[in-house]
Amino acid sequence: MSQSKTKHEQLRLRSFDRSLPMSLLRAREAVMKKFIPSLQEHGLSTQQWRSIRALVQEDGLEISTLANRCHLLLPSMSRIIQNLEARDLIKRASVKADQRRNAIFLTDGGRELFKAIEPKSAERYEFITQQFGEDKLDQLYKLLQDLVISLEED
Amino acid sequence: MSQSKTKHEQLRLRSFDRSLPMSLLRAREAVMKKFIPSLQEHGLSTQQWRSIRALVQEDGLEISTLANRCHLLLPSMSRIIQNLEARDLIKRASVKADQRRNAIFLTDGGRELFKAIEPKSAERYEFITQQFGEDKLDQLYKLLQDLVISLEED
DNA sequence: ATATTATAGTTAACATGTTAAGTTAATTGC
DNA sequence: GCAATTAACTTAACATGTTAACTATAATAT
Numbered sequence: 001m002s003q004s005k006t007k008h009e010q011l012r013l014r015s016f017d018r019s020l021p022m023s024l025l026r027a028r029e030a031v032m033k034k035f036i037p038s039l040q041e042h043g044l045s046t047q048q049w050r051s052i053r054a055l056v057q058e059d060g061l062e063i064s065t066l067a068n069r070c071h072l073l074l075p076s077m078s079r080i081i082q083n084l085e086a087r088d089l090i091k092r093a094s095v096k097a098d099q100r101r102n103a104i105f106l107t108d109g110g111r112e113l114f115k116a117i118e119p120k121s122a123e124r125y126e127f128i129t130q131q132f133g134e135d136k137l138d139q140l141y142k143l144l145q146d147l148v149i150s151l152e153e154d
Numbered sequence: 155m156s157q158s159k160t161k162h163e164q165l166r167l168r169s170f171d172r173s174l175p176m177s178l179l180r181a182r183e184a185v186m187k188k189f190i191p192s193l194q195e196h197g198l199s200t201q202q203w204r205s206i207r208a209l210v211q212e213d214g215l216e217i218s219t220l221a222n223r224c225h226l227l228l229p230s231m232s233r234i235i236q237n238l239e240a241r242d243l244i245k246r247a248s249v250k251a252d253q254r255r256n257a258i259f260l261t262d263g264g265r266e267l268f269k270a271i272e273p274k275s276a277e278r279y280e281f282i283t284q285q286f287g288e289d290k291l292d293q294l295y296k297l298l299q300d301l302v303i304s305l306e307e308d
Numbered sequence: 309a310t311a312t313t314a315t316a317g318t319t320a321a322c323a324t325g326t327t328a329a330g331t332t333a334a335t336t337g338c
Numbered sequence: 339g340c341a342a343t344t345a346a347c348t349t350a351a352c353a354t355g356t357t358a359a360c361t362a363t364a365a366t367a368t
Contacts, residue, residue, distance in 0.1 A: 136301075201353085
């Protein structure tokens with residue numbers, strides 16, 4: 001932790017730190033660890049929470065749509081749905097016009113859980129914004145989006 | 155992909171997109187997917203690759219040290235060591251002065267693999283830098299670091 | 309010296325990320 | 339109208355993230 005470093009070592013470590021995947025991962029972990037303990041109390045992962053939020057905004061979504069909205073891959077969403085369904089937080093109804101499709105709905109329990117968690121979640125987000133600075137946060141979002149775009153265009 | 159969206163829908167989606175964990179995850183995935191196919195050819199994850207790079211810079215590190223350098227948790231590093239050891243890319247030697255510790259060394263095969271991958275990896279990193287812009291990349295690194303710091307100080 | 313505590317590492321258990329393969333139902337093509 | 343293809347999931351397999359429990363060794367403390 002507080003071990004002294006030679007100049008040579010500092011340089012080596014700095015160059016090693018310049019890894020985009022790792023920097024992004026560390027930032028994400030820092031956000032998730034410090035600001036989502038209320039989810040943990042209720043046994044929800046951020047992905048599960050995000051799925052529930054998506055359904056609060058629009059109920060009855062299909063699994064693929066939900067996966068897109070939450071930026072999850074279909075297999076991940078498939079497992080999340082099974083998990084939340086087993087905990088009676090959501091229920092599914094097959095779509096009559098297309099038997100392959102499932103519409104996902106929140107149960108009353110799911111809505112209650114949302115109401116229990118949402119205030120704290122919003123409060124924490126507000127705290128991040130204040131702590132880090134609103135402009136810096138905007139800047140970060142923009143840079144991240146730009147990065148994705150510039151990587152996606154070959 | 156190109157489905158038209160109502161203004162209301164756009165607003166909802168935008169607000170939903172403002173999730174730091176997800177934005178960070180998406181950016182990381184974009185980086186990893188587009189710029190590390192050479193690792194995949196050799197069956198290496200970015201974490202395994204990072205571990206090898208750390209050992210190239212300094213051989214004989216202990217597992218905990220390696221975990222710190224690579225920003226991985228000890229259990230993850232433990233599994234990675236076992237995996238790379240089974241593939242004869244690294245070997246371990248227990249430290250005489252302290253039987254709990256293991257010093258990790260690259261094998262010749264591990265060094266060869268590094269040499270095979272490194273040029274492409276550096277080239278891709280260079281390409282990211284050009285594509286995205288060096289200043290923006292610097293800015294992004296700085297913001298990410300600031301974010302971690304500001305979250306860690308309670 | 310021996311009991312307590314701390315450290316290094318492994319294992320376990322569960323959720324997710326990721327790619328590929330499998331299933332069932334709808335669509336297309338001819 | 340039937341074969342081939344596509345679409346919506348699901349399942350599988352493997353690596354990682356994460357927390358906790360466990361093992362073995364070392365340090366400490368009285």
